[in-house]
Amino acid sequence: MSGPRHHPADRDAVADYLAAVAARLTGPATARVAITDELRDGLLETLERHLARGRPDREATAAAIAEFGDPHTVATAFAPELAAVQARRVALGLLVTGPLVGLAWIAAAAATASPPWRQELTGPWLALPLVGLALVVAGPALGLTVAATGQRGGRLGRRASFPPTAAAIAALAAVVADLTLLTIITGQALASPGPSTWAPVLLAAGASLTRGTLAGRALRRCLAARAAVT
Amino acid sequence: MRAEVLKGHLDALLLATLAAGPRHGYAIKEALRVGSGGRFDLPTGTVYPALHRLERAGLIRGSWSTVNGRRRRSYELTPSGRRALSDERSSWQEFSAAVSALLGGAPRPAAT
Numbered sequence: 001m002s003g004p005r006h007h008p009a010d011r012d013a014v015a016d017y018l019a020a021v022a023a024r025l026t027g028p029a030t031a032r033v034a035i036t037d038e039l040r041d042g043l044l045e046t047l048e049r050h051l052a053r054g055r056p057d058r059e060a061t062a063a064a065i066a067e068f069g070d071p072h073t074v075a076t077a078f079a080p081e082l083a084a085v086q087a088r089r090v091a092l093g094l095l096v097t098g099p100l101v102g103l104a105w106i107a108a109a110a111a112t113a114s115p116p117w118r119q120e121l122t123g124p125w126l127a128l129p130l131v132g133l134a135l136v137v138a139g140p141a142l143g144l145t146v147a148a149t150g151q152r153g154g155r156l157g158r159r160a161s162f163p164p165t166a167a168a169i170a171a172l173a174a175v176v177a178d179l180t181l182l183t184i185i186t187g188q189a190l191a192s193p194g195p196s197t198w199a200p201v202l203l204a205a206g207a208s209l210t211r212g213t214l215a216g217r218a219l220r221r222c223l224a225a226r227a228a229v230t
Numbered sequence: 231m232r233a234e235v236l237k238g239h240l241d242a243l244l245l246a247t248l249a250a251g252p253r254h255g256y257a258i259k260e261a262l263r264v265g266s267g268g269r270f271d272l273p274t275g276t277v278y279p280a281l282h283r284l285e286r287a288g289l290i291r292g293s294w295s296t297v298n299g300r301r302r303r304s305y306e307l308t309p310s311g312r313r314a315l316s317d318e319r320s321s322w323q324e325f326s327a328a329v330s331a332l333l334g335g336a337p338r339p340a341a342t
Contacts, residue, residue: 037300041254041256042256042259045256046274074275077276078282081279153287
């Protein structure tokens, strides 16, 4: 079924308006596309109502856009929701990857000539408590992020900046943990004959490298989402 | 009337517009405007974020369809949303009755 026809100038004005809103949205791409699609439908619906009332094309387009509100106002109104979506996505990603990366490192440590749990921490393993500290920070931050962005989160009356802040802290902790683990294993490899088998170490290092990179990107996105609501 | 004036009531009003059945964003905005006699004429673009917030709270459910060749998102009340609307209606009736009793215009006897 073909939709109502609009004058090219109207389509351009609508497209320009939506582009102006989209340029001001900060959050996951899929959420931003969904918002733009929803706004497009609403804006064209508004335009069609004005045209049906007999208004000239250009006047109807201008009236529809004015009825929607200026792009800055609309984008600002979406910012808290997009920040929550971004924070929840980051938190869930870290909750899924955290145990996997952790298991990979436990397997890698077991394969080394001197796994840390068989002796006092020495050499590069001295940095291991930093990983523990990162986990202590990340755990509550992730829990709070998931709680604040869940169904009851909106009823808790938290500030809109809370979810992206908590998620950013968790992402930073993940980056610290990954960098620390990569530093430890590099130091261990240089200081001793190395593990009896390299496969689990390379797997763990690859997992941390990938997760650390993604966590760094997630950190930047959470900070951008936080900036959009503060 | 500006959105700030409706602060605290907007969620309940949006839920009320969905009591009769599913609606898409523009239809919800129009239901607010028409249902209030033109007093609640919010910028359409600011109604959508409120709908997203209600959806995340589990009070409404959104679903996509294709209409006139474009994607359309419609919303309907969830069971939680129906309960929340019922609670809001009860609270509002109590509140408005109390305010009407005080501001209704009839002089009240002075307490002795």
